[in-house]
Amino acid sequence: MIELMLGNQAVARGAYEAGVAVATAYPGTPSTEITEYIAKYDEIYTEWSPNEKIALEVAIGASLAGGRAIVSMKHVGLNVAADPLFTVSYTGVNGGLVIVVADDPGMHSSQNEQDSRFYARSAHIPMLEPSDSQEAKDYIKCAFELSEKYDTPVIVRLTTRVAHSQSLVETAEPQPITLKEYVKNPNKYVMMPGMAKARHIVVEQRMKRLTKDSYDLDINKIEKGNSSIGIITSGVVYHYAKEVLPEASYLKLGMIHPLPKDLILEFASKVDKLYVLEELEPVIEEQIKSWGIQVSGKELFSVQGEYTANMIERAIKGSTVNMKQKEELPNRPPVLCPGCPHRAVFYNLKKLKLTAMGDIGCYTLGALPPLEGIDACVCMGASIGMAHGFEKAKGKDSSKKVVGVIGDSTFIHSGIGGLIDIVYNKGVSTILILDNSITAMTGHQDNPSTGRTIKGEITAALDLVALVKATGINNVRVIDPFNLKESEAALKEEIERDQPSVIIFKRPCALLDKSQSSPLKIDSEKCTSCGLCLKLGCPAIQKKEEGMVIDESLCNGCKLCTQVCRFNAMEGVDY
Amino acid sequence: MKNINILIVGVGGQGTLLTSRVLGSLASKLGYDAKVSEVHGMAQRGGSVVTHVRFGDRIFSPLIEEGRADILLSFEKMEALRWIHYLKEDGMLIVNDQAIDPMPVITGNAKYPDDILNRLINRISNVFIINAQEIAKEIGNIRVSNSVLMGVLAQHMNIKKEDWEEVLSSIVPPKTIKENLKAFKIGYNTKLGCEEGARLNDVLE
Ligand SMILES: Cc1ncc(C[n+]2csc(CCOP(=O)(O)OP(=O)(O)O)c2C)c(N)n1
Numbered sequence: 001m002i003e004l005m006l007g008n009q010a011v012a013r014g015a016y017e018a019g020v021a022v023a024t025a026y027p028g029t030p031s032t033e034i035t036e037y038i039a040k041y042d043e044i045y046t047e048w049s050p051n052e053k054i055a056l057e058v059a060i061g062a063s064l065a066g067g068r069a070i071v072s073m074k075h076v077g078l079n080v081a082a083d084p085l086f087t088v089s090y091t092g093v094n095g096g097l098v099i100v101v102a103d104d105p106g107m108h109s110s111q112n113e114q115d116s117r118f119y120a121r122s123a124h125i126p127m128l129e130p131s132d133s134q135e136a137k138d139y140i141k142c143a144f145e146l147s148e149k150y151d152t153p154v155i156v157r158l159t160t161r162v163a164h165s166q167s168l169v170e171t172a173e174p175q176p177i178t179l180k181e182y183v184k185n186p187n188k189y190v191m192m193p194g195m196a197k198a199r200h201i202v203v204e205q206r207m208k209r210l211t212k213d214s215y216d217l218d219i220n221k222i223e224k225g226n227s228s229i230g231i232i233t234s235g236v237v238y239h240y241a242k243e244v245l246p247e248a249s250y251l252k253l254g255m256i257h258p259l260p261k262d263l264i265l266e267f268a269s270k271v272d273k274l275y276v277l278e279e280l281e282p283v284i285e286e287q288i289k290s291w292g293i294q295v296s297g298k299e300l301f302s303v304q305g306e307y308t309a310n311m312i313e314r315a316i317k318g319s320t321v322n323m324k325q326k327e328e329l330p331n332r333p334p335v336l337c338p339g340c341p342h343r344a345v346f347y348n349l350k351k352l353k354l355t356a357m358g359d360i361g362c363y364t365l366g367a368l369p370p371l372e373g374i375d376a377c378v379c380m381g382a383s384i385g386m387a388h389g390f391e392k393a394k395g396k397d398s399s400k401k402v403v404g405v406i407g408d409s410t411f412i413h414s415g416i417g418g419l420i421d422i423v424y425n426k427g428v429s430t431i432l433i434l435d436n437s438i439t440a441m442t443g444h445q446d447n448p449s450t451g452r453t454i455k456g457e458i459t460a461a462l463d464l465v466a467l468v469k470a471t472g473i474n475n476v477r478v479i480d481p482f483n484l485k486e487s488e489a490a491l492k493e494e495i496e497r498d499q500p501s502v503i504i505f506k507r508p509c510a511l512l513d514k515s516q517s518s519p520l521k522i523d524s525e526k527c528t529s530c531g532l533c534l535k536l537g538c539p540a541i542q543k544k545e546e547g548m549v550i551d552e553s554l555c556n557g558c559k560l561c562t563q564v565c566r567f568n569a570m571e572g573v574d575y
Numbered sequence: 576m577k578n579i580n581i582l583i584v585g586v587g588g589q590g591t592l593l594t595s596r597v598l599g600s601l602a603s604k605l606g607y608d609a610k611v612s613e614v615h616g617m618a619q620r621g622g623s624v625v626t627h628v629r630f631g632d633r634i635f636s637p638l639i640e641e642g643r644a645d646i647l648l649s650f651e652k653m654e655a656l657r658w659i660h661y662l663k664e665d666g667m668l669i670v671n672d673q674a675i676d677p678m679p680v681i682t683g684n685a686k687y688p689d690d691i692l693n694r695l696i697n698r699i700s701n702v703f704i705i706n707a708q709e710i711a712k713e714i715g716n717i718r719v720s721n722s723v724l725m726g727v728l729a730q731h732m733n734i735k736k737e738d739w740e741e742v743l744s745s746i747v748p749p750k751t752i753k754e755n756l757k758a759f760k761i762g763y764n765t766k767l768g769c770e771e772g773a774r775l776n777d778v779l780e
Binding site: 002003004006029030032033108109132161164165166167168236239240242243308309310323324325326327329330331332333334335336337362365368369370441442443531534537539541542543551553554 | 602618656678683
């Protein structure tokens with residue numbers, strides 16, 4: 001059957017057809033849907049793990065047990081999983097092990113633009129890169145075969161445009177899920193120095209063998225065209241190039257680590273001018289140059305952002321596409337949704353002029369005007385350690401002005417360790433856990449605190465209060481952030497305290513809250529257009545020439561504005 | 576057939592993804608090669624969003640380049656202007672006459688331009704303006720405004736109305752099929768804007 005599929009859906013289909021037994025992940029754009037789609041296959045055990053490191057470790061265990069396992073994450077997730085990654089390269093696998101990592105050139109939804117291909121090189125793990133959904137499915141199956149044939153984990157790298165584009169996929173029958181026998185083998189699986197030294201030799205041999213065999217690997221393809229221009233490329237950039245240079249010769253790489261050196265040398269010798277087209281870092285280009293071959297690449301392009309077909313046409317053909325003028329317009333940054341519980345917290349933080357070490361999630365949007373409630377955001381879990389460090393540098397009194405702000409999923413992902421640090425090292429920081437009972441930013445995934453698994457089954461719900469208390473924090477309270485007065489009082493009290501404390505602001509994500517009421521209206525008789533309600537940064541409240549208006553297509557009746565308005569001007573008010 | 580490039584733009588949360596799903600299914604149902612590129616993640620929280628839909632005999636890139644869209648379908652006025660440079664010289668714009676203030680406007684740091692429709696009309700000749708949410712409100716479900724816009728789009732493409740209706744019915748939530756079909760029909764039957772040279776049928780033979 002031929003179906004239009006999202007790249008991520010095709011990865012899931014590939015896992016299914018490859019007979020995968022276990023699939024794990026922590027969500028992250030643009031990789032999230034892979035695991036959501038896999039979860040639809042009843043045959044495959046699927047889980048959201050608390051973070052990427054654990055997700056990879058679960059997959060390693062499954063592979064050791066003899067099943068095929070797949071683990072998916074976004075590029076920065078691979079940083080979290082890097083520790084097991086480098087050593088599972090040494091142990092190799094039993095059942096096939098495939099790690100899918102989705103890079104985000106252009107940073108559509110990420111905090112940096114790192115290039116995962118460096119991980120493949122430094123951990124000595126083969127890496128494949130599909131260019132569309134069909135290849136996404138096919139390469140996953142190929143990756144499992146390579147994994148078992150060469151006794152290695154295999155990384156499949158996607159980029160946003162492959163993960164989030166739909167294209168046609170021909171599906172096939174799944175192969176049955178089988179388990180290989182597990183045989184105890186400490187020399188292969190217990191990585192202490194004596195054994196690891198021997199395994200490092202195996203790793204080197206494996207990569208040499210792969211380099212040699214990659215000459216015949218059918219996912220590395222030469223497409224003969226005009227010999228004046230030769231293009232070496234991989235992933236979606238191949239399609240951009242074909243769009244504007246259909247006549248050129250191509251070496252399309254399906255395996256981007258290790259590179260098929262002999263094939264590249266052969267291709268280079270047959271074309272007059274050689275180009276490497278790769279987004280982000282010059283990973284392929286520098287390797288080819290190190291072999292003494294002349295090739296053009298990054299001197300024509302940037303290491304920043306995405307390539308486009310127009311850009312390639314300009315750089316290689318020199319033709320200037322007739323660019324039309326862009327219009328000067330106000331930006332439209334993403335915003336906290338109407339009814340979002342996070343808004344109420346940031347409103348109070350701003351009012352109290354607190355400095356906030358922030359974290360990653362929907363609540364990071366609280367950094368933007370008018371709320372401007374976050375001072376810093378680095379990576380998942382960082383807010384707590386950063387608040388602690390801020391206090392240690394500036395002294396105890398500073399903690400009366402500084403808080404850490406972190407979401408429920410992020411706290412479980414990697415925040416808890418920071419809290420243990422604060423207690424252990426006698427910090428007095430106040431940490432705010434914004435518990436909207438879901439992993440919202442990435443599209444509403446369950447997590448250990450929601451009481452549901454990825455398959456929708458009921459499970460034990462992690463008790464955040466008990467967890468916080470167990471770290472040794474005695475001052476922990478749970479507050480509805482929509483009670484602005486109570487929240488403000490609690491904040492004042494906790495930051496004054498000479499002990500560490502945690503406030504859990506608990507209220508469900510507005511997009512999931514079923515108890516929504518009808519939109520509010522502004523009573524123009526009462527409204528004085530003072531603009532106080534605009535400080536909430538609610539997209540539904542807008543100032544027009546005729547005065548304040550509430551856009552009823554946006555308002556979900558959360559009534560937070562009624563607590564801010566001094567004139568009772570919002571109708572439907574009965575708070 | 577020549578490749579068709581349709582760019583769908585709007586504000587995150589407006590439901591542009593539904594429209595691209597319908598178009599993608601339609602194209603593959605009719606046996607075309609098709610690619611659809613979407614925005615997930617952060618921008619879906621009220622940011623400026625864009626979806627690229629391409630179909631034809633053989634599609635390489637999932638993205639439409641600047642200056643190469645045949646049709647720009649915009650769910651919001653200012654977004655139409657933000658993406659207008661993607662449209663071909665003789666391309667067609669279908670724009671929903673709705674204004675959603677972005678945060679810089681709400682905070683008073685920027686002004687929502689008051690001459691958007693004029694600026695659009697000055698830049699291109701094939702402009703179709705419709706107030707889809709008014710129609711949706713009359714139908715009694717504000718969420719079906721994207722089906723109104725799809726109806727307008729369908730007027731200008733050489734694909735049978737029945738095919739649209741079938742695909743639309745298979746994609747929207749079952750409870751809302753009737754309302755969506757009604758919205759689609761109104762969009763399909765509304766004659767608007769510049770009539771002359773508006774049909775893209777010749778492109779789509
Ligand atoms: C290491 C890492 N993994 C995954 C992500 C993707 N990511 C960004 S925000 C987020 C979820 C945050 O959820 P939560 O903390 O509950 O906040 P919410 O969005 O619900 O407000 C995820 C998974 C990331 N940025 N970094």
